[in-house]
Amino acid sequence: MKETQHKLKRYLVFLLGLFVNSLGVALITKADLGTSPISSIPYVLSLSFPFSLGQFTIFFSILLIVLQLVILGRNFKAEHLLQIPISLVFGYFIDLCMLLLFFVQPAAYVLKILYLLVGCIVLGIGVYMEVLANVIMLPGESFVRAVVFRWKTEFGVTKVAFDVSMAVIAGVLGIVLTGHLNGVREGTVIAALLVGFIARLIGKKLSFLPEMLFDAAPAETKQAPQPTAEEPICIAVGRQFGSGGHDIAKKLADRLGFAFYDEELIQMAAGTTGYQPEFIAKTEEKMSHSLLYDLVSEMYSYSDQYQPPKDNIFEAEVKSIREAAQKNSVIVGRCADWVLRNNPRCVRVFLHAPLDYRIRTVMQREHLTDEKAARHHIQQTDKQRADNYRYYTRTIWGASANYHLCIDTSLGEDYVENLILGLVDRIKADPAKK
DSSP states (O other), X not given: OHHHXXXXXXXXXXXXXXXXXXXXHHHHHHTTSOOOHHHHHHHHHHTTSSSOXXXXXXXXXXXXXXXXXXXXXXXXXXXXXXXXXXXXXXXXHHHHHHHXXXXXOOOXXXXXXXXXXXXXXXXXXXXXXXXXXXXXXXXXXXXXXXXXXXXXXXXXXXXXXXXXXHHHHHHHHHHXXXXXXXXXXXXXXXXXXXXXXXXXXXXXXXTTHHHHHHOOOOGGGSOOOOOOTXXXXXXXXXXXXXXXXXXXXXXXXXXXXXXXXXXXXXXXXXXXHOOOHHHHHHHTTXXXXXXXXXXXXXXXXXXXXXXXXXXXXXXXXXXXXXXXXXXXXXXXXXXXXXXXXXXXXXXXXXEEOOHHHHHHHHHHHTTOOOHHHHHHHHHHHHHHHHHHHHHHHSSOTTOGGGOSEEEEGGGOHHHHHHHHHHHHHHHHHOTXXX
């Protein structure tokens, strides 16, 4: 009974999301600066033939469903046929919204941009609601999924190629039918850039909604059982670049007889993601700009089954960190302190040092003679780690509230190690306290 209620909730959320999606398409179209890439072909055709945008959307959706059948063959499942009634509803919703917005006829360019941006926000909300419902994809996204399944392509690249193809075909159709570019303008590009970004941003800000609506609580938020003295202890070490955090963590593991995880997590992630270890090493813990990353990765917002490679790597490393924490271990970096924040047997430590100390360390370790180059390398690496940490945890990297100990390693490695060992002994003696 409860499962039926949850499924009904999901379909209601999806239906509401479908209407919001339609409202967004209508607003973008009414802005008269082009329309979203997926709607561009139906829109261009509706300008030259006696059928509405919603009707051409239905025709185009049916074509995409037929193409999915051809691409998937025996892998085309009966549940995919649900796209047909969904397409009918979506098409009629679009026509309804176009009628409801009859008064939207902006003449000034500024107003057109305003309606376009509002439409992108509304469409982004609709996309998020569809993914949140997690019951079925619209034909456009389902077609991309079929291509990915059939030819093992990368989802984000395929989605970009699909959207570009739709806009190009629409542009060609406009020229053929009317003699000039019609229905594809700057609004098409803006919608392509913004909608997925908005959907991803909403998904991050409202990450609590699945639990609230569908009782889908993330595993890490569940109440941890009361620890016992026999349970393993792990030490999660965050570190500034050049502070010597890796070496101190390795010595701690050796002194305690604990397993040590740093580059080892790369190998574990490679085994579960299929990515080469070299690719993971270049990608992990590096976030040059979270806003730019969201824009690059926005195409994944349309699917709950596919994620950007960096997100896949992070999730694989999260899984590896939790697996490593099931035995006595020392884990370096990769947001391990945040991943294991609810583990009462995890000692969370952040190692830092004055910049001059770290410059000397990096120059000696990497055989650099240019102090300016070492300083730049340190600052760039720390910024990438901080941005990566903030993006995935929504907290501040190195903030004392996230750790049991924040220690200046320039005080001496032996002193730092002994402080951490004292905390480990404390938890061993009284596992219920941190």
